[in-house]
Amino acid sequence: MMDRSCPGTVEPILEILDGKWTLLLLFELFNGTRRFGELRRKLQPISPKTLTDRLRLLEEKGIVTRTIYPGVPLHVEYELTESGQGLQPIFAAMWTWTQEYGSYLRKEPNEMGQETEKLV
Numbered sequence: 001m002m003d004r005s006c007p008g009t010v011e012p013i014l015e016i017l018d019g020k021w022t023l024l025l026l027f028e029l030f031n032g033t034r035r036f037g038e039l040r041r042k043l044q045p046i047s048p049k050t051l052t053d054r055l056r057l058l059e060e061k062g063i064v065t066r067t068i069y070p071g072v073p074l075h076v077e078y079e080l081t082e083s084g085q086g087l088q089p090i091f092a093a094m095w096t097w098t099q100e101y102g103s104y105l106r107k108e109p110n111e112m113g114q115e116t117e118k119l120v
Contacts, residue, residue, distance in 0.1 A: 013090075016061055021046050023091075025054050026080075029064065030088060033079040063087070 017023060021043060028034060028042050040051055055078060058064035063084040069075035080087075098105075 013087075016058070016063065017090075019054060019057065021050060022054055022058070025051070025058070026063075026084070026087060027091065029078065029080045029084065030091065033077050035075070035077055039078065058084070 017026075024043055025039065028039060034042075036051070036055075039055075040046060040048065043051065055064060055066070059066050062081055064078050065081055067077045067079070069077070
């Protein structure tokens with residue numbers, strides 16, 4: 001049974017993970033340091049503004065670090081902090097749950113009331 005204070009306790013992490021693109025952005029950063037352009041290509045069709053907003057939020061929350069390398073052109077890299085890396089077990093748990101219980105999420109009823117597999 002879950003503690004009744006649980007929703008209030010996990011609210012800060014839900015605020016971080018709630019934004020569109022945030023989970024995919026974090027997943028990409030679990031694979032290592034990335035430049036802004038790399039993240040844009042991997043997360044298409046994300047807009048530059050949205051990507052910037054998500055990265056700033058994650059930086060403010062101490063999940064991501066931003067390193068600027070001077071030069072022409074300017075070189076900026078993003079990587080997960082230690083607390084950002086600490087989110088990996090959450091992603092692993094989501095993957096495990098999906099493998100065990102998620103098959104029904106890909107099913108939808110057809111006209112005759114039978115379930116059919118979604119093409120994902």
